[in-house]
Every structure is written in structure tokens, then in C-alpha cells.
Amino acid sequence: MQGGSERATGEKMVLSFGPQHPATHGTLRIVLELDGESILKATPHAGYLHTGFEKLGEHLDYNQYIVVTDRMNYLSPLSNNFGYVLAVEQLLDIEVPKRCQYIRILMAELSRLADHLLWLGTAALDLGAFSVFLYSFREREKLYSIFEKTTGARLTTSYTRVGGVLRDLYQGYEEDVRQFITNFPKALKETHTLLTRNRIWMDRTKDVGPISGDDAINYGLTGPCLRATGVAHDLRKAEPYSSYEEMTFDVPVGTNGDAYDRYLVRMEEMIQSCGIVTQVLDNMPDGPVNTENNKITLPNKPDAYGHIEGLIHHFKVIMDGHGVEVPKGDHYCATESPNGELGFYIVSDGTGTGYRIRIRPPSFLNFQALPHMLEGGMVSDTVAVLGSLNVIAGELDR
Amino acid sequence: MGLDFGPSGEQDGNIITTTIDKVVNWGRKNSLWPMPFGTACCAIEMMATLASKFDLSRFGSEAIRFSPRQSDLLIVSGRISIKMMPVLKRIYDQMPDPKWVISMGACASCGGVFDTYTLIQGVDQFIPVDVYIPGCPPRPEDLIDAVLQVQEKISSGASPKGVEVIYE
Amino acid sequence: MNEEKEVEEHSKPLVLEKLEAAHADALLAQDESRGTVVVVVRKERVYAVLEYLKTDSELAYNYLVDVTAVDNSRMESELMRFDYARFMVVYQLYSYQGQCRVRVKVPVHENDLSIPSATGLWRGANWLERETYDMFGIHFEGHPDLRRILMPDDFEGHPLRKDYPLQGRGERERFNFDKQNA
Numbered sequence A: 001m002q003g004g005s006e007r008a009t010g011e012k013m014v015l016s017f018g019p020q021h022p023a024t025h026g027t028l029r030i031v032l033e034l035d036g037e038s039i040l041k042a043t044p045h046a047g048y049l050h051t052g053f054e055k056l057g058e059h060l061d062y063n064q065y066i067v068v069t070d071r072m073n074y075l076s077p078l079s080n081n082f083g084y085v086l087a088v089e090q091l092l093d094i095e096v097p098k099r100c101q102y103i104r105i106l107m108a109e110l111s112r113l114a115d116h117l118l119w120l121g122t123a124a125l126d127l128g129a130f131s132v133f134l135y136s137f138r139e140r141e142k143l144y145s146i147f148e149k150t151t152g153a154r155l156t157t158s159y160t161r162v163g164g165v166l167r168d169l170y171q172g173y174e175e176d177v178r179q180f181i182t183n184f185p186k187a188l189k190e191t192h193t194l195l196t197r198n199r200i201w202m203d204r205t206k207d208v209g210p211i212s213g214d215d216a217i218n219y220g221l222t223g224p225c226l227r228a229t230g231v232a233h234d235l236r237k238a239e240p241y242s243s244y245e246e247m248t249f250d251v252p253v254g255t256n257g258d259a260y261d262r263y264l265v266r267m268e269e270m271i272q273s274c275g276i277v278t279q280v281l282d283n284m285p286d287g288p289v290n291t292e293n294n295k296i297t298l299p300n301k302p303d304a305y306g307h308i309e310g311l312i313h314h315f316k317v318i319m320d321g322h323g324v325e326v327p328k329g330d331h332y333c334a335t336e337s338p339n340g341e342l343g344f345y346i347v348s349d350g351t352g353t354g355y356r357i358r359i360r361p362p363s364f365l366n367f368q369a370l371p372h373m374l375e376g377g378m379v380s381d382t383v384a385v386l387g388s389l390n391v392i393a394g395e396l397d398r
Numbered sequence B: 001m002g003l004d005f006g007p008s009g010e011q012d013g014n015i016i017t018t019t020i021d022k023v024v025n026w027g028r029k030n031s032l033w034p035m036p037f038g039t040a041c042c043a044i045e046m047m048a049t050l051a052s053k054f055d056l057s058r059f060g061s062e063a064i065r066f067s068p069r070q071s072d073l074l075i076v077s078g079r080i081s082i083k084m085m086p087v088l089k090r091i092y093d094q095m096p097d098p099k100w101v102i103s104m105g106a107c108a109s110c111g112g113v114f115d116t117y118t119l120i121q122g123v124d125q126f127i128p129v130d131v132y133i134p135g136c137p138p139r140p141e142d143l144i145d146a147v148l149q150v151q152e153k154i155s156s157g158a159s160p161k162g163v164e165v166i167y168e
Numbered sequence C: 001m002n003e004e005k006e007v008e009e010h011s012k013p014l015v016l017e018k019l020e021a022a023h024a025d026a027l028l029a030q031d032e033s034r035g036t037v038v039v040v041v042r043k044e045r046v047y048a049v050l051e052y053l054k055t056d057s058e059l060a061y062n063y064l065v066d067v068t069a070v071d072n073s074r075m076e077s078e079l080m081r082f083d084y085a086r087f088m089v090v091y092q093l094y095s096y097q098g099q100c101r102v103r104v105k106v107p108v109h110e111n112d113l114s115i116p117s118a119t120g121l122w123r124g125a126n127w128l129e130r131e132t133y134d135m136f137g138i139h140f141e142g143h144p145d146l147r148r149i150l151m152p153d154d155f156e157g158h159p160l161r162k163d164y165p166l167q168g169r170g171e172r173e174r175f176n177f178d179k180q181n182a
Helices: A065-070 A077-092 A098-126 A130-151 A173-195 A199-205 A213-219 A259-283 A301-306 A308-318 A362-368 A370-374 A381-389 A393-397 B020-029 B041-050 B085-094 B105-110 B140-155 C002-010 C014-026 C043-055 C076-081 C125-136
Strands: A013-017 A029-035 A038-045 A329-337 A340-348 A354-360 B034-038 B073-077 B100-104 B131-133 C027-033 C036-041 C063-071 C087-095 C100-108 C114-116 C139-141
Touching (some): A029 A370, A065 A077, A077 A329, A077 A340, A098 A130, A098 B041, A130 A173, A130 B041, A173 A259, A259 A381, A329 C027, A329 C063, A340 A362, A340 C087, A354 C063, A362 A370, A362 C125, B020 B140, B034 B085, B041 B073, B041 B105, B100 B140, B131 B140, C014 C027, C014 C036, C014 C043, C036 C043, C043 C087, C043 C100, C043 C114
Parallel strands (some): B034 B073, C036 C100, C114 C139
Antiparallel strands (some): A029 A038, A340 A354, C027 C036, C087 C100
């Protein structure tokens, strides 16, 4: 870190890092102004994966839009599905049955594990620890098979519906999930032994890309990146939604806000998520999974095929120009996604299609703070800091 | 590989006859160096394909290269926006001939569910594509299958989509 | 328990009380929707109101969650409410101290799209305002670097305006490979 400016030659070099670089995980781009190896100025660029999600929200009905939310943070689609339908449900002023809330928590926490695992694998891979990548994917594949059995898809799950979920959990889910979370802490320990006290890993991440708590709040950082600075803020605790108030868990915090702390916070969050999953499994209530409101959720199949009322309800929910009609008004709803505060600001004009859907992505604000963390550091830190932020391009650019 | 043993059918002399094309194609087929152009969801499945469970290296294309100048197989996986397309085109142009292109997933192949102002509705409007993979996203098995199809195409001696004649 | 809650709901939230005392002339409307206080603020006064909300020691809305806009041109009722202002710039604020949210809305007319920038208060406002500029064409006065962020620099139009078609105006078929430097 030290000595960069003392050895300054006065000659600036501009290095364009990305958009296609192995450590940018797709489409991020940073223009670095270098003096020797120290970074004078870093300018992040966004927009290489801009897809028009918000515009699409004005053309798709509320249930169709769930498909789009999958493709936003594709490391943990279930969390996005969850956050989005929660916003619509709050706008509709309905509460889903207890069992549905628990299923959603279960899925959100499992997808938090999946998200953090992929982050761990790629962040370690960027710094040269290839085996961690393979270890993470081994665990992720187990999660994929649980997701696939539940939702029918590995990655693009589209599991939630306004007023419920696609279908109840499958027979035997409990054994699968229990088996996974029993073995998972052991698997995580392997990574701990590989990284946590590893000389190289510590040298590459400790005191690299630090940010203070006040600066983090000023920049709007959320999630593990904020908690690594010592601010114990978790929306699951601060504004409990969907029965999170019934769960007991700790909010891990760091002290320095550097890349190493962000690593430790995420590692501990995975253990806490396992605890939440156990509580959900222990207390899973019985009962229906969908709201019993025929204007919002689909009737069951025998009803739709056997009775004219059921058929009409089915038709009204499914057909173009009908859909779930949301009362006029606007609402902002935030959930704690694996990356931080994922907010949906929905403006409804009273029809079945959103008037405006704004997504407040955690990655967008986390990526913005990158220059603050990089400037004054060394060029090789860029990879470590970028990896520790876990910027998801799909969510960043929407 | 299309190897024939010597005219007499004897193997003692270790003589095999073949054509130079076949030998070259055999080599190319089994040492594909993919350049992953991963942008979105499909890139995650591509990573899964390369990782522990599916392990693409079983099929002779494990040497992932992030430099286009060292690669001969471009895997376009994910949505390509109008801001990204020039980058993709440039990477394709930088790859040495002969080169093959896999368009992975619905978004790269035709825009997928995103018929919006910013998304390229199929990269084949701008770069030639040899193999398309349907799916949103395709499963890792699909990507493996696509790589095998590229290998088959190479061993059959067919030119890549983007090149008229591979070699004189 | 229930009675207590009702009393709470009927009493005015602290933020509204304080805003009325300090910035009564800046408020165009106020509302409480689903637990969040919503205030509509005159454009000229928005910086002062935001600053007040951030720095007041009792309120301390020190976290700018989001800045965005809504194009109300297809929603007649909203248009009429605020003198046919086409755009509504929306700020979401959060207070770590009080753990509560407030939404500040600012009507902006189409013939004068400028609005004071909040970058002096929050560094996080920088990209959020750039995105709002990119998508709606709202001009944030005093912003240090007001460029497009998601669309290419040479892009014309503002995609999230209601008169911009979903499939675009043909940009995705024709663009200049040489002009856009990778």
C-alpha cells in the first residue's frame, strides 16, 4: 500500500479494466488512472447489461413480472421473487398464510446461502484460490437440486406468486434440507481452513478497500458491505417482514470495513442462515399456501375445470388486460436480499399492469462506492475489492 | 479420426495413413480453448458447467481463456445490450481463425423474454453463430452438448460459420 | 393493545409536525400511506427540506435510499393534482436512528426540468441522479458529473418516459461499431 505516491514518476497511465475481464464477472468496467502501480483515480462505468426491466414493468401484469425479477440478481432469484411479490401484496393490503410466509423464508435463506457461496467461489478464484471455487459449486449443486425439486428450475425459479407461491413444497423436502444444513457447516469449515488464516488471503484482503461506517451510510451501502463497517443494520431485524420477527438470529458485523471483514461477515451470515432454516423446518405450520382470494390467486384445478365460477376466476387472473388488479397508489417495500436492501417502488394506476416499477438495487449503490475504496491503493487490490463487493451486473444495470 | 492402417493392414511398422486435414481437425476438436463471454444468468450456468459436478474438461475443452487472442471458441452467454455489442464484436474480431461461436441461451440467440429498446435481438445479426442453445438458462448438459456439436462440426471438416475457407 | 395502536396512528408523525413547523411554505401536500410518511415539496425548496430531514438531530434521515422519477403523463388524476407537472421526482429516505422511512416527492414541469441536486448532502445521490437524468431527462442542477449512466453516451431520448416505445426507436438494429469505443 505504502510508497506508491513517493515513487511517483509523474506519468499517468490509464487502464481500462473490463467490461470483459475475468474478474469483472461479466460486464463491469472500471477506468483506472495509475501512477506506477498506485491508483490515482477510479471511474466505474455501468450499463453494459441494461435490459430495460423497469420499462418492462409497465407492460407486463403483476404476475408476469415475477419472471423478470428472476433475471435480476441471478445468484439468488428466490430473494428477488420474494421481495417483489411482498411489495405487490403490501400494495394490495393482503397477508399471505403463515405456511407461505415460512416457505418464503426458507427459500430466501437457502438462496442467501447460494448467493454467498457463489460470491465466495468467485472472489477466491479471482485471488487465485481455485479449489474454493470447486468446493462452493459442490455445495451450490446440492442447493440447485433442492430448488429444482421445489420450483422446477435450477436458476430461474419464478417460485412466488402474488398472494402465495407456485405450489407447496414437495414430499420429502424436509429430509433434503435437513441433510443439507447438517453437512453444510462442515463444508464451510473446509473453506475456513483454506482461507481464513491463510497468509496470502489475509495479505490480499486485510486493510484492502476499507470504508468507514459513516462513509458507507453516506454512499448508501447496504447488506454485508455495510455490516462489515460495524453498522448492525439488517432489514430482517429493523423492519421484520413475512414472520422474520419469529426467527432468532444474530447480525454479524465487522470492524474495519475492509475486504477481509466483508468476507468474514458473509461467512458468518451463512451459518446464521442455516440457523434460520432449522427454525423454519422445526416450526413449519400446516395449512394452505395461497391466499384464499379468488381475485388474486388462481383457483385449484378441479374448481377451474369443474365449475363455471372457478373457470371465470381462472380466466380473470390469467387473461391479458385482467390480471390481479392493484388499487391505485404507490408503495416502497424493501427486503434484505443477500446483497443488501432490495427495494421495489411500485406505482399503480388501479389496473392489472404496473404504472411504474422502480427497482432499488443494492449493487448499484455498492458499486458506486468503489472509487472511495480503491483510490490510493494498488492496482492489484482492484480485483480483491471488486470481488468482495459482489456486484451483480444484472441487478446493477437492470 | 478416420485413420487407416497401412496398405497391407500390418500394424508392426506403426504406419498409419490419413490426410493432413483430418489430423489437424482431430487436434482442433480435442483442444478447444473457449473464451467465455458471460454476461448474465447463463454465465452462472456456464460456471456450473466448468465446476465440480459437470466438469467440461472431461470433453477436452478445459483451458478457459479470457484472452480472445488465445481462444478458438466464443461462448456468448447472456443478454447483450446495445452498449455491449461493440465490445462483443471487437472480441470476436480479435480471435484468430478458425473460430467457432456458441450462442448460449434465449437472450443471446433471439433476445429471449426481453423485447426491449436496449437488447440485441440475437447476436447472429452481427456475428456468425455456429451452435445455438435454447433455454433460459440452458442446463449445463445443454452446454456440454453444444460443445460436442462444435467438436463434431470440426471433425467433419465443415468450415465455421464466419469463415469461407479455413486453410488452403 | 389495540387502543394504544389506534391512538398512535391518529397522532401526527413527528416528521410531519416538525416539517410543518420549519418548512410549512415548502409543503404542497402530505399523506401517510402504509406506514410511510409522504410529503410533496415545492421544487425550489427541496434541497432545504432534504437538508433539514438529514441534519435535524431528532429526525436524522441520514440514509438516502433511492432517487427516481415517475412520468405521470398517462395518469390524469395525478397530473391534475399538481398543476399538470409531468414528472414527479421521488426521494426515499431512511433514518437509522428512528428506523423509519419518509418519501419526498417533487413535481417537475416539462418546460423546466431542472431540480437542485442532492449530491451535496449524500455522495450516494450521484449515480441515482445520473440514472434519473438518463431515464427521464430530469436535469439536476449542481450535479458534479451529469452524464448518461446506463445508456450509451450517444443515445437519444429518455427510455422511461411514457412516450418512448418499449421496443425502442430502432437503436438495437442500427448502431455504429466504430463510433462507440469499446
